[in-house]
Amino acid sequence: MALVLSEEQQLLKDSAKNFCEQNAPVSVLRGLRDSKDEQGYDQGIWSQMIELGWAGMAIPEAYGGFDFGYGGLGVVLEETGKTLVSSPLIPTVLVGATAIAQLGNEAQKQVLLPKIVAGELLTALALDEHTSHNPSKIATTATKVDGGYSLNGSKTFVLDGHIANMLIVVARTSGETDSEQGISLFLVDANAEGLNIARTIMVDSRNSSNIQFKNVVVAEDALLGEKDQGFNGLDSVLDIARIGIAAEMLGSMQAVFESILEFLKQREQFGVLIGSFQGLQHRAAEMYSEIELCKSAVRAALAGLDEPDTTQAEIAVLASMTKAKLSEVFFLVSNEGIQMHGGIGMTDEFDIGFFIKRARVAQQFLGDSSFHRDRYATLNGF
Template sequence: MAVLTEEQSMLRDSARTWTQEKSPVTAFRKVRDAGLPLAYDPAAFAEMAEMGWTGVIIPEEYGGSDFGYLSLGLVLEETGRTLTASPLLSSALAAASAIILGGSAAQKESWLPKIAAGEAVGTLAIDEGPHHNPSKVAVKAAKAGAGYTVSGAKTFVLEGMAANVFVVSARTSGGDNDKAGISLFLVDAGAKGVSRKALKLADSRGAANVSFDGAPAELLGEEGKGYELLEKVLDRARAGLSAEMLGAALQAFETTLDYLKVRVQFGQVIGSFQALQHRAAKMFTDLELARSCVEAALTAIDNNSPDVPELVSLAKAKMGDTLHLVSNEMVQMHGGIGMTDAHDAGLYLKRARAAEATYGSQAFHRDRYARIQGY
């Protein structure tokens, strides 16, 4: 655990108390079983907003607390532990970052106070296929009067059904795979020409495919230079997601460890078997290493450090590998009970794979890390 300020410790403690009491895994299970249209509980999200979690990275003048990414990461770690479904990551971190970093004063004024209050949900609509690939952009933007229109389709948009505003990457020039010529836009979800279709993914979280057909769009940042802005936004989203994954992995590990201490076979608890002990020790080791990477990435963002991209790719890849391992071991070490839907193991396994694929898989981030390092 990073060295925290008193305020950060208080925030983490309150997040832990609330998630454990108000939003345990059973709450997520209820949302899933009820088939709620947004795939999260709006009342629970309203409580999160009331506690100020949706304004953690937003400047005070726009209704937030400007408390930084490490702080928001502490909250996400706790929501990750209990698989709490909400737009905290997609809206209060990802979309808010885009508007903070790229928005005009008017854009900030329109959206940040609402996002901070939990009254509006924003999200990134950037991918166009099954793999995260932010430089591959075929969605087109065209000038229309004082503004623009966008046309094309975006896939696997997190909280795409709940969103009031999309941060859309669209091409104002260049070929489909060129980094130059990509621009970012804000598109109101209720605007003419926007249609969306809910996706039911294995992790039961909210996602949608979104189509734009000449939808009115406001330029966010500079035309043609959206890719640099998007990378910054994505690095913040990736670091936040890594914190959520850390929480999920820790809980998956601790639940498994508890089981090793109570499940008796051959007249002894199975946790006394060295074959299982050493696998548990390996998981613990990987978790500690991954935590260092996640905290370093979040801290680097707060410090505006030049090594944010490499630390973020390191965090997302290491956290992905670790969550992958721990979620598999959770099922395996629980044996038959871990295969049942009644047990939580399957929920962690499914969330793990979805989170691994989001904002770049381990393979994506290993390749990116190597490129940044020059090999």
């Protein structure tokens, strides 16, 4: 398992870094927030990202992608995390394309994946139903009707729900509400009758929504993966997404840390640079160490995804290890980001506030650190 970037990955990372700094700095997100932008992302920037091939990064060549692996998508996510780029990259490319590629039948892959690569299709995963992540606790039902299924229930914290063309809905076709048995996934057109999609304005200024399903009828072939047996596949898609979001978090925390270091080296109080105070130096040194561990965890997890021999159980452990660790450290770094900048850190004019807001959303998304420590313990048999 290679823990250092390949030459190709390093080139990709450099070009992504350059693109984000030049074209998508934090001020873009600030603009979207201030103008209460309807879409919640910048279409021009997203089009450029598609031209750069980012939407097809981890998609196999057979389906129009560029087969750069999750290691490739990971370095792009890390760089977009540094400037908090708001785009469909996570809901569509990381989550949606992975779900279709992993669980879809040949026809679904042939039709849908090239559209994602070309930027013609945006997806959203409608999974969570509660205030905290619990992917097997699904009450939304899909009942068999003539020629298909009828969906009823409600979903929350659906990223990009209000702009997606297609929803990937996790619903129950049988079994008890908190059973892993009886879960199925469906591809649902966002214009389907009976759907009520309400955008929610979140603290991180990114897109999210609440969705209600009232007798939403889909055809037989809307089923993604096996009926009743969807949980296992879903969990493996979620693990990839958890690792991907961790890569984005890695980028964000590095940006916060860089800002802290810069401030420590230029702010003077009591006639000296505050960076010469041991009380601050040791906290900075400890943060540095934690971020180094995060970097290794993310690299190891991404490498694990691209290694053909890694088992699903191993990926699950890597995913929970990484998401738990990154969530904890991003919490620390985002808090220190405010404290070590002092008063200026509290002002909206300064960018650091965008990072602590993003931190809490990213921490919760697909399981916070306590969810993943619990899962890690279970996976390790204790």
